[in-house]
Amino acid sequence: MTRFALTVVRHGETRFNKEKIIQGQVDEPLSETGFKQAAAAGVFLNNVKFTHVFSSDLMRTKQTVHGILEKSKVCKDLTVKYDSRLRERKYGVAEGRALSELRAMAKAAGEECPMFTPPGGETLDQVKMRGKDFFDILCQLILQEAGQNEQFSQGAPSNCLETSLAEIFPLGKTCGSESNSDSSTPGLAASVLVVSHGAYMKSLFNYFLTDLKCSLPSTLNKSEFMSVSPNTGISLFIVNFEKGREVKPTIQCVCMYLQDHLNGGTETR
Template sequence: MTSNVTHNCSRTKQEVVRERLLKMFTFSLTFVRQACVSCQVLQHAVWLHVCLGETQYNREKLLQGQGVDTLLSETGVQQAEAAGQYLKDIAFTKVFVSNLQRAVQTAEIILRNNSHCSGMEMVLEPLLRERGFGVAEGRHKEYLKNMANAAGQSCRDYTPPGGETLDQVKLRFKKFLKALFKQMLDEHLSSGPAASSGASASGDVAQGTAAVASNTPPCCSADDGLQGVLVHTLVVSHGAYIRVAIWHLVEDLNCALPAGAKMQQVFSPCPNTGISRFILTLSESESGPVLSAARCVFTNRKDHLENLADGE
């Protein structure tokens, strides 16, 4: 009789742990900026977290928002190839890409180089498009700078006529995160904890949470921060957009930063194909998924560009 009681108590504890695991989900979010693009059109007119590769517009310091949609330059293709080689051993489970062609091309090259994801379907997401620069698109950056100076504002904070404010860009990112969180947690709950949580059903949930909240210094490896995390999301977007996204994650969502990280570097402009990574833990609530822990592993990493003549 005593033996049965002990067995029942043990089973109940396992069920409690399983239930807690089902309601908690950790995944990585890696941003890449698009590479550089070639100059093909001159219209009105640029993380995860990967930034895009270079375009001819980047090289000529012309603004690219949403109205200018060009392909990568030769240098941009090389940058995307380098990013793909750097990330080749990361088994991404989901890939979200801005639907502008310079971002799509960057993502295609990254996935083509990946040992696990070649041929993986990408989700083209308009919410990841670059910030709109209105009348300044296709113009030299000095044009925007002069407009900002005339308005008594910094270039980053200034919104040209017809352009998007930083708050509008942030709202797009928040909508993307909300949809992503719901999709991630729904899939996790339907598959069970063993399939995607990164933690054992017999282990202690608190250990996984502590790992997410830690500030382990990066060691410049492509898999930094991914130990024990089984679900990896790749986001390919644009420089100004990723900068706003990182600001929201750090300032609004209280994302923990690496030990010794300087805010100036965290919020610095993302280089072409610069890579940023965040580890996020979601929990289930009555109102839907909530972010229970967030850790920044690194931002704007460009180690993969060291051997290229024009890494920026």
Template sequence: MARFALTVVRHGETRYNKDKILQGQGIDEPLSVTGFRQADAAGMFLSNMKFTHVFSSDLLRAKQTAAAITGKNKFCKDILIKYDARLRERKYGVAEGKPLSDLKAMAKAARQQCPSFTPSGGETLDEVRARAKDFFEFLCQLTLEESQKEVVLDTAGNGLETLEEKSVFPWTNHYNGPEFNSDNDKATKMLDVNILVVSHGAYMRNWIHYFVSELECTLPTTLTKSQLSSVSPNTGVSHFIIKLGNGNIKPEISCVCLNQDAHLVNVDSGNV
């Protein structure tokens, strides 16, 4: 059985975020001064995480956030950030560059709920989820390939250093699942791959909904329904442990934390 950790971070604040203006894919706005501070704070929070792979949306605000996080990380000095269009924010079509209040007005005129409303030229929630599903399946395949490489190297007598989650994860004190507490079974603390992904708010909410609704992701017992449906704050951190079986067995996903923002306590975000 292959296992990997997935840490997903929303990009830092832009001036459009602060002013509640939709960016989507068509507005490639850089981080604000506050956004860079948030990204640095997230980087410090994750500085001891030994990531093996880093992926980011190819939009500027995500790329800048990924660069700031890896720049603070003790183990990512030589790691290559891979940019992937599948991680882009939801496309909002004619609503991009307009206030969020305009999107709500469009949805109301169409007699639809705002989160599920698709403006002209925009992506449906199903289309966003399809992108997220495709990318996640890519990560699963990557992990399986990496685990096979490790088996080959071990057989040849060239042992690889295996990642041990308990020694590197900054949120172990907030999680009571078996992955962190079964000290008698060291194998449960080992990972084949440790992945960092930097993406966007609406995209991440749809990705997490896919985890919960289709893959039956296990959630922290303290998580409320409103927290589950909320958009992550800028540089909010979510963390998952994924176990992959053989064949067509559904992955087992455990959510360790969702939209963690403790690292922002001393950052004046001005974000709502």
């Protein structure tokens, strides 16, 4: 079995977010609040040992991932791989316009958001395929690296990856976590950080739930799982690959849209 952790963070607040303007792929920077949120997320994650970092190539995600890594005590100098497949959904003519205008456009077309696709925008299926493509390539990368490094199977460096996550995430509450205490269960082969966007993340998580049958913690229902992440909301998944070719991974959701770094609370979803 090969296991890896996937931590997904939404970018910090922008002026468009605050004013409820459709952002899409408009390259809007973080607001002052957004920079503070990114720094707070960085402090929260500062002891987590990430092995790979990916980010959308838009400015707000670049600034967010920089704010997170700047606070890291263990992977400050890790190279970020910017990937256009992690970009927000493209909203075409609706970009830069108020959310209320998008809803009016959808109503005029006899449809509802988010199913409605504005002229020049991406369909939900197109966004889903971008997410699936990124995730498939990521899995191939981790499996290839794990195969090249026998040390992973012995748990030497991987135990510290899991330990660093367990300090702040409820790993013990993960569905099927009983097996995690089994000595036959290997440590994590990698710990991946991804910084992306609200609608994109919702689409990716829908793929996890619908296509890959992602298991949810008992404290989380499907409607909460399919809501849109708040700015710098943090979600954690454990991805498992059994031995064998062309087998879909199993995914366990540890927590969704964690906001402890913003409100100082301990409640997780």
